[in-house]
Amino acid sequence: MEPDGRSAPDAVATGLDRTDPLRAYRDEFIGADGAIVYFDGNSLGRPPRASATRLEQFVHEQWGGRLIRGWDESWMQLPFEIGDAIGRAAIGAAAGQTVVGDSTTVLLYKLLRAAFDAAQAEDHARVELVVDRDNFPTDRYLVEGIAAERGGRVRWIEVDTAAGVTAEAVRSAVGPETAIVLLSHVAYRSGYLADAASLTRIAQDAGALVVWDLCHSAGSVPIEADAWGFDLAVGCTYKYLNGGPGSPAFAYVATRHQATLTQPIQGWMGADDVFAMGPAYRPAEGMRRFLSGTPPIVGMLALQDTLALIERAGIASIRAKSIALTEFAIDLTDEWLTPLGVTVASPRDPRLRGGHVTLSHLQMRAVTARLWAEDVIPDYRDPGGLRIGLAPLTTSFAETEHGMRAVRDALRDLAG
Numbered sequence: 001m002e003p004d005g006r007s008a009p010d011a012v013a014t015g016l017d018r019t020d021p022l023r024a025y026r027d028e029f030i031g032a033d034g035a036i037v038y039f040d041g042n043s044l045g046r047p048p049r050a051s052a053t054r055l056e057q058f059v060h061e062q063w064g065g066r067l068i069r070g071w072d073e074s075w076m077q078l079p080f081e082i083g084d085a086i087g088r089a090a091i092g093a094a095a096g097q098t099v100v101g102d103s104t105t106v107l108l109y110k111l112l113r114a115a116f117d118a119a120q121a122e123d124h125a126r127v128e129l130v131v132d133r134d135n136f137p138t139d140r141y142l143v144e145g146i147a148a149e150r151g152g153r154v155r156w157i158e159v160d161t162a163a164g165v166t167a168e169a170v171r172s173a174v175g176p177e178t179a180i181v182l183l184s185h186v187a188y189r190s191g192y193l194a195d196a197a198s199l200t201r202i203a204q205d206a207g208a209l210v211v212w213d214l215c216h217s218a219g220s221v222p223i224e225a226d227a228w229g230f231d232l233a234v235g236c237t238y239k240y241l242n243g244g245p246g247s248p249a250f251a252y253v254a255t256r257h258q259a260t261l262t263q264p265i266q267g268w269m270g271a272d273d274v275f276a277m278g279p280a281y282r283p284a285e286g287m288r289r290f291l292s293g294t295p296p297i298v299g300m301l302a303l304q305d306t307l308a309l310i311e312r313a314g315i316a317s318i319r320a321k322s323i324a325l326t327e328f329a330i331d332l333t334d335e336w337l338t339p340l341g342v343t344v345a346s347p348r349d350p351r352l353r354g355g356h357v358t359l360s361h362l363q364m365r366a367v368t369a370r371l372w373a374e375d376v377i378p379d380y381r382d383p384g385g386l387r388i389g390l391a392p393l394t395t396s397f398a399e400t401e402h403g404m405r406a407v408r409d410a411l412r413d414l415a416g
Helices: 009-018 021-030 049-066 071-073 075-091 104-121 137-150 167-174 196-205 286-290 303-313 315-340 364-373 395-414
Strands: 099-101 130-131 152-156 178-184 207-212 232-237 250-253 357-360 379-381 385-389
Touching: 009 315, 009 395, 021 071, 021 152, 021 303, 049 385, 071 075, 075 232, 075 250, 075 286, 075 303, 099 178, 099 286, 104 137, 104 178, 104 207, 104 232, 104 286, 130 137, 130 167, 130 357, 137 152, 137 178, 152 167, 167 178, 167 196, 167 303, 178 196, 196 207, 196 379, 250 286, 315 357, 364 379, 364 385, 385 395
Parallel strands: 130 152, 130 178, 178 207, 207 232
Antiparallel strands: 099 250, 232 250, 357 385, 379 385
């Protein structure tokens, strides 16, 4: 047994860890060297050690020491400074196009509503909101709600739940009545990695605006929002960006759209003169107009530490390790789990796969419950899907091997 209580890893896992250029980054995160096997980094990332120090210092020195003066001294600009850091480190966006604030749901609502209204203002025939049936529930619910609210119509894309949205599917769904298209860069269920550049061009060629959900890709796979011609995008920060439970989301709005989009939640923080308290709302210039209420400063502090690590490591190196980890998990699945009836419900081609792998079996709900009790933590998604979320900065190959062995043993025991 290893000092952490795990079984000794096999030679392949040990060798992969020894030659991993990112292996030292695990030491930057609390708990990464412990006994827990963490297969859920695509839902909630581990906390950076630096964030514990940062948060404590903030409470004592800024909140406790500067009190309300902190707003004038630094806090008012923090949503834009951290937004620019996200743009630079994780999504390929030049400064002045990304801001942090609100939840993913609220920011998606703002941008979807703003995009739909803008498309309608330009051409009243554009009444369709396009989304796929296997998109994350929030995305689908928002599209349905906005369609009902604004007199629009939902156009559904049918997809293979073990894959994702293809160019052919988008091309067949868009046309002269399309207002907006909402797509996820990495599918939450299967891990399918969409060709964001191509799908953006197809939708835009049809005259639509495109909103990208980057929740399962930001910080894990390369994104080039500017180079790929994105219109709008939203992403959460508590997965691969390790911002902590419920940390606020980010919004990207391409510079060319900022002056023409009217966001629907007109709060004081998005006004042109925040402290004028004027009788009428006038939107601010730039990304400030997409804010509404007081920014959640404490909730965004920890983001700075992981963003610094991503910049230091480089997103290309992070992606290379992500591919290696998921390939290793699939190899172990083929060797250990396929004979037990498990199928891989994610693309096998790494070019089409994001940072997690979904394994299907009728017993996976029970397997998940057992694994959690054993400090092996994946997550479960119907129907019968065990998601293996492997965060490149915090997950080792030995940890992956131990977790996959635990999945095998649980399935064997449940089979009797």
